[in-house]
Amino acid sequence: MNTALSAKGLNxxxxxxxxxxxxxxVGFEVKKGEFVxxxxxxxxxxxxxxxxxxxxxxxxxxxxxxxGTTVTGLSQNELSRFRNAHIGFVFQFxxxxxxxxxxxxxxxxxxxxxxxxxxxxxxxxxxLLTMLDIRGHEMKKASKISGGxxxxxxxxxxxxxxxxxxxxxxxxGNLDSQNTKVVFDIFRQLAHETGQTIIAVTHDDEFAANxxxxxEMVDGKIMS
Amino acid sequence: xxxxxxxxxxxxxxxxxRQLIVAVLSVTFGISMYIFMNSFMNGVNGAQxxxxxxxxxxxxxxxxxxxxxTILIPQNGxxxxxxxxxxxxxxxxxxxxxxxxEVVQVLQKHREVVAVTEQVSQNxxxxxxxxxxxxxxxxxxxxxxxxMFNTMQYMTEGDLNELExxxxxxxxxxxxxxxxxxxxxxxxxxxxxxxxxxxxxVTGLIQTGxxxxxxxxxxxxxxxxxQLLSKNKSYATEVLANIGDYNKAKAIAGAISPDxxxxxxxxxxxxxxxxxxxxxxxxxxxxxxxxILIVAGFGIYNIMNMTVSEKIREIAILKAMxxxxxxxxxxxxxxxxxxxxxxxxxxLLLGFTIASIVDRIPFKIASLDTLPISYLPADYILAxxxxxxxxxxxxxxxxxxxxKIDPVEILRG
Numbered sequence: 001m002n003t004a005l006s007a008k009g010l011n012x013x014x015x016x017x018x019x020x021x022x023x024x025x026v027g028f029e030v031k032k033g034e035f036v037x038x039x040x041x042x043x044x045x046x047x048x049x050x051x052x053x054x055x056x057x058x059x060x061x062x063x064x065x066x067x068g069t070t071v072t073g074l075s076q077n078e079l080s081r082f083r084n085a086h087i088g089f090v091f092q093f094x095x096x097x098x099x100x101x102x103x104x105x106x107x108x109x110x111x112x113x114x115x116x117x118x119x120x121x122x123x124x125x126x127x128l129l130t131m132l133d134i135r136g137h138e139m140k141k142a143s144k145i146s147g148g149x150x151x152x153x154x155x156x157x158x159x160x161x162x163x164x165x166x167x168x169x170x171x172x173g174n175l176d177s178q179n180t181k182v183v184f185d186i187f188r189q190l191a192h193e194t195g196q197t198i199i200a201v202t203h204d205d206e207f208a209a210n211x212x213x214x215x216e217m218v219d220g221k222i223m224s
Numbered sequence: 225x226x227x228x229x230x231x232x233x234x235x236x237x238x239x240x241x242r243q244l245i246v247a248v249l250s251v252t253f254g255i256s257m258y259i260f261m262n263s264f265m266n267g268v269n270g271a272q273x274x275x276x277x278x279x280x281x282x283x284x285x286x287x288x289x290x291x292x293x294t295i296l297i298p299q300n301g302x303x304x305x306x307x308x309x310x311x312x313x314x315x316x317x318x319x320x321x322x323x324x325x326e327v328v329q330v331l332q333k334h335r336e337v338v339a340v341t342e343q344v345s346q347n348x349x350x351x352x353x354x355x356x357x358x359x360x361x362x363x364x365x366x367x368x369x370x371x372m373f374n375t376m377q378y379m380t381e382g383d384l385n386e387l388e389x390x391x392x393x394x395x396x397x398x399x400x401x402x403x404x405x406x407x408x409x410x411x412x413x414x415x416x417x418x419x420x421x422x423x424x425x426v427t428g429l430i431q432t433g434x435x436x437x438x439x440x441x442x443x444x445x446x447x448x449x450x451q452l453l454s455k456n457k458s459y460a461t462e463v464l465a466n467i468g469d470y471n472k473a474k475a476i477a478g479a480i481s482p483d484x485x486x487x488x489x490x491x492x493x494x495x496x497x498x499x500x501x502x503x504x505x506x507x508x509x510x511x512x513x514x515x516i517l518i519v520a521g522f523g524i525y526n527i528m529n530m531t532v533s534e535k536i537r538e539i540a541i542l543k544a545m546x547x548x549x550x551x552x553x554x555x556x557x558x559x560x561x562x563x564x565x566x567x568x569x570x571x572l573l574l575g576f577t578i579a580s581i582v583d584r585i586p587f588k589i590a591s592l593d594t595l596p597i598s599y600l601p602a603d604y605i606l607a608x609x610x611x612x613x614x615x616x617x618x619x620x621x622x623x624x625x626x627x628k629i630d631p632v633e634i635l636r637g
Contacts, residue, residue, distance in 0.1 A: 047636060051632050051635075051636065054544070056543075056544060056631050056632045056635075057632045076548065076549065077548045077549070077550075080543070080546045080547065080548035081546060081548075082546075083544065083545065083546045084545060084546020084547075085546070089541075089544050089545070091541075091635060093537075095537055095538070095540070095541040095635070097232075097235075097538050097541075097542075098538075099235050099236065099239040100235055104235075108228065108232075108542075108545065109545045109546060111227070111228040111231075112228050112545065112546055112547060112551075113546070114228075157545075169635070169636075
């Protein structure tokens, strides 16, 4: 059980406007606690690959197993529950719910999971907010804090259910160099200290260079 | 888990107060109009029926003339016999009901019958000086008549009970009194179709609200009427009965008729126009008010659709975080159901308020003082039910659209 994620023989086609093969026989494994960057030029298929791994896109050939569970072939509702419990997401844009407080935003996935009492969830959320240095802003509306803070709130939200894997789609794409460093350090710390696996698609060469491993995509294939 | 969805619905709902108010108001307006329209139409129907029943009974028993003429020569069936009666006619018949007491007893035995009275009616001429007016003279059993038609209420002058006390007393319809230029205390002469004359003293005036009746009818005591016709003490031209629920008249008349050898007629048989007018008014009221409710439904549909479009990214992220299609439907459906409930309850109150204000608007025609309004619980229940069904449908369509959003498409940008 040292493998966090394994992908075998992934093929994917886009049919609009013309049929086009985005992924060609992609297969790899990621170990637990690994911090992996997926890089590549635009159109190389790196984002597409991430969305397949995220279980949100189910239209592909091949198989994906996360934490020992084969997710390929599960129903949409089963996948929803699986994502809720095992995967955390950080996107380029924070996608916080603007009308909710910072604290509510962080708590939502855990309330949905419903495994802990509201008090425990709130305590856990406050702990994460403290760790990410947003303490004191928790009662503000999510739309009223700065971009860097918003991205950190989004990370806290991704972490609330203690997922095995955190997936990032350009998680630092919208941030200045200082905030990029902050986010990078948080990921690094999570991977090394709590053993959470991190897979991030990035354009940022410096970000990628500091990761444990780089998967480079070219024309729908893995290079390295 | 349901709790989280409700919480999200609530935050979405309360974050746009103005939009919420508009949506709630559209439901409120729809439901209150539904209630008002139906209360008013029911009130009108009720008033109409009430006026009608001031002079008409629910069930009427009388001796129907006509039918096959008397058979003068019995058919003896021989094929070589030719039998011909030309211009066949009745040669003897009984007018009216000879033994009315028997009929009264049969009617009173029936559980649903609440009041029974006998009448002796005839067409007569009234004269006052040179004025000569034809009209109907109704001999009434005063006590029973009052119990049945609440006749006292329609007396404009004089006392109806005077008829019991003096045999020459007559109560005239207001229209008839005008035609005769007679007022209380005057003497009028009447002549029956058989040529019997009698001088009567006007002791009261009555106005029932039905113009044709008020212009032609006069009331005397039933015993005086029997005397005028030289009939026995149990004679009546018709026996009238009222029942608990006038809508059941047909069924009850049908049930009673085998026990009575005379014609038993429910009020609907002679008054089809009343029943059809009531039904038509109901149809119009329901059609108009449902249209208003459906327009309100379009309003909610529109608002919910806008909300879904606005929140499309948030819906995508909720789905990414593990909310499934059912959760999304719930989040948006709960919003429109809350709008329906709030709007509905305010609508019930507003509808009641409008109805009771209209109930106070003066409207002095016939026996009405104010516009007629009825307060039926069924109208309020139906208004709420229709309101909730419409908001549910109007909310479900956008909610289903939201649940079908593909998060990948939205999040990849």
